[in-house]
Amino acid sequence: MRALLLALCLLLPLAPAQAQSRLYSQPELDALLAPVALYPDPLLSQILAAAVYPDQVAQAADWSRRNPGVSGDDAVQMVQGQPWEPSVKALVAYPDVLARMGESPQWTVDLGNAFLGQQTQTMATVQALRQRAQASGYLRSDGEQYVYQQDQAIAVQPVYPQYVYVRYYDPLVVYGTWWWRAYRPVFWRPWAPRVVFVHHANVISRPVLVARPRVWSRPWREVPESQRQPIIQSTPRPQMRSEIHGQPRPVAMAPVFRPVGQFSQRRPVIQTVPRAATHFEMRHERPVALAGQSRSFQPRQQAQQNRHAGRRS
Numbered sequence: 071m072r073a074l075l076l077a078l079c080l081l082l083p084l085a086p087a088q089a090q091s092r093l094y095s096q097p098e099l100d101a102l103l104a105p106v107a108l109y110p111d112p113l114l115s116q117i118l119a120a121a122v123y124p125d126q127v128a129q130a131a132d133w134s135r136r137n138p139g140v141s142g143d144d145a146v147q148m149v150q151g152q153p154w155e156p157s158v159k160a161l162v163a164y165p166d167v168l169a170r171m172g173e174s175p176q177w178t179v180d181l182g183n184a185f186l187g188q189q190t191q192t193m194a195t196v197q198a199l200r201q202r203a204q205a206s207g208y209l210r211s212d213g214e215q216y217v218y219q220q221d222q223a224i225a226v227q228p229v230y231p232q233y234v235y236v237r238y239y240d241p242l243v244v245y246g247t248w249w250w251r252a253y254r255p256v257f258w259r260p261w262a263p264r265v266v267f268v269h270h271a272n273v274i275s276r277p278v279l280v281a282r283p284r285v286w287s288r289p290w291r292e293v294p295e296s297q298r299q300p301i302i303q304s305t306p307r308p309q310m311r312s313e314i315h316g317q318p319r320p321v322a323m324a325p326v327f328r329p330v331g332q333f334s335q336r337r338p339v340i341q342t343v344p345r346a347a348t349h350f351e352m353r354h355e356r357p358v359a360l361a362g363q364s365r366s367f368q369p370r371q372q373a374q375q376n377r378h379a380g381r382r383s
Contacts, residue, residue, distance in 0.1 A: 094184045097253040099195040102181050104241035104255035105170075107199035108209055110226045113234055114196070117167065119157035121182035124175060126158045131172025134165045141165050142266070164236055166261040177256045199245060200224040208244040214265075234266040 094102070106117050120127055133149065134140075140148060145162040152159065161168045171178050185192050203209035204217065204224065211217045214235035216227045228234050241255035242248055248255070 097250040101253040101255045107196045116160050118185045124178045126154045170258040202245045206246045237263045
């Protein structure tokens with residue numbers, strides 16, 4: 071929290087001199103900060119610092135709208151000649167966030183005034199909103215960001231410092247049931263999440279498809295040899311019917327089917343187990359040795375012929 075406050079103070083060396091007309095109440099601060107309180111600290115600091123200059127934010131949003139195909143490092147390089155504050159120029163790399171700020175000019179003015187005149191209460195409100203989102207399960211560490219406790223504050227940092235994951239949060243969902251009926255948070259049009267690659271002063275925005283699963287790897291860290299574990303294949307093995315009923319699986323497993331790509335590599339399937347004869351074949355099929363007339367029947371037939379010849383005589 072101290073680092074975030076120090077960064078915000080450095081981003082406001084020449085804040086506008088207009089005086090704030092009134093102080094914002096706690097319900098108003100909750101409604102103002104609800105759309106952006108869960109963003110990573112680097113992005114949140116840019117939003118709060120840029121909101122102090124609402125006119126420049128409106129100009130930057132108009133420029134981004136007139137250049138829809140330009141984002142990231144190209145957009146930042148193209149606006150270097152504009153008389154805008156560095157925080158406003160940095161938001162050009164986040165076209166979705168900048169467009170929503172331009173679509174809500176009164177919200178941007180109120181957010182800048184509240185941050186300029188009530189910095190301590192503003193950051194305390196951010197922490198209170200993060201605690202509610204963490205309790206509801208919507209703010210947690212994952213493959214894109216780290217959520218951890220730093221002293222008495224909840225810090226949100228990207229897994230890799232060069233990658234900032236810009237996602238959409240619905241304030242009426244992530245914080246649970248909204249607790250101020252008379253003060254509703256501003257509604258932003260949803261957008262597809264974006265991964266922003268930050269390299270020194272250059273920012274490159276790359277869209278990520280929501281429908282496709284994303285695979286992220288953890289940063290490398292050295293593990294002591296005594297704590298190393300073998301690499302186990304994570305693909306689950308399908309359960310057999312005997313295992314479902316609690317019986318031990320047999321030792322012999324069926325061979326794994328592997329399709330053969332080329333037709334020339336295929337071989338005919340030869341059945342090695344002899345086929346059992348059918349009942350019809352057992353009754354009507356005669357052995358080959360008995361197909362012809364056997365010699366053992368010739369003397370008996372000759373004796374019958376002699377007996378008939380004697381009767382005729």
